[in-house]
Amino acid sequence: MSQVSETQLPGVGVRHDFQTHEGDRIGVLSHRTGRRELLLYDRDDPDACRAVIHLDIEETHTLSELLGGSKVSESVAAVQQQVEGLAIDWITVSAGSAYAEATIADSELRTRTGVSIVAVVRGEQTVPAPGPDFTLAAGDVAVVVGTPEGIATAFELLQG
């Protein structure tokens, strides 16, 4: 993945930008309100934008679908922006774990660690917001959200 730099814009939102192989600098400004601006920086004046495209929430989804972006990583990023002190991680359920073949409800992961499973990636397939009766399998990648300490505990449980 390209080196993405993040800049907080107080009162406005957050800006991410990176350099393409051809030397263009591209950025995305995510407003707090949810609308986005797609930025293309000027080569002569690298501080300014040559083109700015305004996108509402729906247009952002359309564009990211066309570009092949996944909705999971996007919504996870949105959660991360809103809540301070929140950590997100990807944990692979190991075959030896007591949680392989257990439902999310049975695992009591949230009760034990305070960590929630927001999505499960199984092979090519992604299950966003799995319900309590979703059965985890060895090899599943669980996308978890919680405090850094809770996630450390969850790591031990799911990989133990």
Place this chain on the structure above:
Amino acid sequence: MLLAAASGDVALVFTELGLLVFGLALLARLSNRFGLSPIPLYLLAGLTLGDGGLAQLELSEEFIEVTAEIGVILLLLTLGLEYTAEELRSGLRAGLPAGVVDAVANFTPGLLGGLLLGWDARAAILLGGMTWISSSGVIAKVLDDLDRLGNRETPSILSILVLEDLAMAVYLPVVAVLLAGSGLVAGGLSLAVALLTVAVVLGVALRHGETISRLLATRSDEVLLLSVFGLTLLVAGIAQRLQVSAAIGAFLVGIAVGGQVSDRATLLIGPLRDLFAATFFLFFGLQVNPGSLPPVLAAAALLAVVTAVTKVMTGWWAARRAGVARAGRIRAGTVLIARGEFSIVIAGLGVAAGVEPALGAFAAAYVLVLAVTGPVVTRFADELARASARLRRPTAAADGARG
């Protein structure tokens, strides 16, 4: 009989109010057409309709005054809501040097100007505040209109605005105590109380903002709007009673409310603020007799030029620190020129306290000049940068030849 008289009054009040608000709408539409802030036009409307103006309003002064006061409170509430606790904290950490340069470079000309005009020290301190605080409302709009929010000089600009925001939390209580003019001991005591309150509220907001927001959190927009509006008026009233100034109370409510609640509250309060704030600018204009403008015009214009230059230097300096090139530095400097709502709020405090008869007219003239020229000048920032580069090039070439 009584009923008839009352209904006649109501008819008159509605008609006049309707015409007034509709007139303001036309002015706002006009200023939108030219991409300018409507504030100068509201002020001009007030000047035309007030004492010594072309027409006189029949509306009760009291009604407009209360509406205008609510306008000030909502302006400061939204100023407080604008930044999250985290943004204030990191802004303070990263932007402090720029904030200090901004304060020194832009407060001093106003203060000295006031003293040179022979005003009393309190009026001069108010004038310093007016020249110091840029208009975050005008600047946010200009940056958005000119598609500059993504530019690399923009974080420097926003960080200066955050610091000015925080500085208001200290400046306003100091001014409120100075204006109350209650002797050295009593004044010192109430200043200590005021600053302590501000420090406690800021501390609580920065640490426990989430808790406050959770208490206010609700699914219903109606409940949230009424809770935030009610809480703001209540705290503003208590603050005024404690001589801390209603404005600072409202500002602190805005700071204390954080997180998602703050984003939603901003959206809900926005239209309400636009309505009341428009009345506030109108009311400010109403209080100024147009006849008192010409004597202060030259001095106000001179101060406007000086403080436009000091703001450009501030923005240039801040952007250069962030590694931005010349064109970006000029964009950052020129966009900061605009003064608006907060200069009028500060002047309004002085006018209400009656410290200096010329203050109102001076403030109106000053803001009229800078709220209009600021956005216009920054529109041509890139042309200015090219022109200055052309001026520099011959010397640069000469340097190159020598080397």
